Amino acid sequence: MSNNLYVEKNGAIATLIFNRAEKKNSFSLAMFKQLGELLEDLESDQQIKVLILKGVDETAFSSGADISEFLENRFSAQKAKDYNDATLESIEKLYRFPKPTIALIKTLAIGGGLELANSCDFRFATTGSKLGITAANIGIIYNLTSTKRLVNLIGPSKAKELLYTAKLIRAEEGKEIGLIDYVYSMEEIEVKCLEFAGHIIRKSSVANNGIKQVIQSIIDGENAETKEIEQLILDSFSSDDYKEGIAAFLEKRKPNFS
Numbered sequence: 001m002s003n004n005l006y007v008e009k010n011g012a013i014a015t016l017i018f019n020r021a022e023k024k025n026s027f028s029l030a031m032f033k034q035l036g037e038l039l040e041d042l043e044s045d046q047q048i049k050v051l052i053l054k055g056v057d058e059t060a061f062s063s064g065a066d067i068s069e070f071l072e073n074r075f076s077a078q079k080a081k082d083y084n085d086a087t088l089e090s091i092e093k094l095y096r097f098p099k100p101t102i103a104l105i106k107t108l109a110i111g112g113g114l115e116l117a118n119s120c121d122f123r124f125a126t127t128g129s130k131l132g133i134t135a136a137n138i139g140i141i142y143n144l145t146s147t148k149r150l151v152n153l154i155g156p157s158k159a160k161e162l163l164y165t166a167k168l169i170r171a172e173e174g175k176e177i178g179l180i181d182y183v184y185s186m187e188e189i190e191v192k193c194l195e196f197a198g199h200i201i202r203k204s205s206v207a208n209n210g211i212k213q214v215i216q217s218i219i220d221g222e223n224a225e226t227k228e229i230e231q232l233i234l235d236s237f238s239s240d241d242y243k244e245g246i247a248a249f250l251e252k253r254k255p256n257f258s
Contacts, residue, residue, distance in 0.1 A: 005034050007042065012049040012201040013194070014042055019056040024063035027112055029073055029083060032065075036090035039097055049201040049208075051097060052193060053120060054104035058186060061103065061129075064111025067138070087112070088143060095119040095149070096216070098209050100200050104193050105129050106186065110168065118149045121212070124182045124193045125171035131179060132168040152219060154178050204241040204257045 008015045016038060018025035027035075042048055055061050065087070074083045094101065094116065103109070103117035105125040110132050117123050125131070133150070135142045142163055151159045154177045162169070174180035184192045200208060210232050217229055225233070236242055241257050248255035 024060040061105040062113030129171040136166040206241040
């Protein structure tokens with residue numbers, strides 16, 4: 001398996017690293033497929049409570065899909081469909097990943113790179129990082145599911161502006177419009193991101209993973225609890241986390257969720 005993507009684990013925090021700095025961490029088709037495989041492994045690892053995605057160094061988060069492959073993999077309608085199906089399947093796995101996810105963006109996230117970041121629950125970016133979707137520069141219509149995520153984050157008007165103009169904006173503007181959650185200097189972003197992740201992992205993963213599923217159901221258009229969501233909520237009352245949370249409250253101590 002290629003080392004263009006690899007995972008580091010530190011306790012309950014996993015970090016998925018994009019390791020193709022010489023190409024600004026652009027994603028080959030093989031990398032998109034590997035991403036899906038790595039996410040499946042991380043989903044089944046019960047020790048992991050938070051997933052961070054980042055570039056290997058300060059060069060980039062990701063500049064998106066590797067355009068040098070397009071003549072081979074994406075230069076006809078059928079080839080484009082096969083390529084899109086494979087890449088969007090992995091991006092959807094990230095979007096539907098059942099545990100909290102954080103995109104740690106350094107320097108730039110463009111095209112498919114921003115698409116990956118938008119599939120995470122939170123986006124941290126370094127000061128001055130460049131962000132954008134540049135499909136209009138190469139004559140591609142941006143796919144519906146990723147457009148919907150962009151609209152959910154910044155609204156239809158701003159989404160149209162970014163997509164029509166293919167312009168790049170700075171992280172500071174991204175924060176103003178809701179695309180970015182936190183902006184920090186290059187020197188402090190890793191620490192701040194890990195502090196944020198550390199706060200999450202000290203809480204109940206039963207509660208956090210469950211509420212992620214509830215919020216996703218709302219985003220997907222549900223206005224009332226489905227049987228699945230209702231059962232998910234009820235099951236939490238018989239979980240070990242619930243027992244520990246109640247015991248900690250009664251004993252006036254901080255809970256220790258395993």
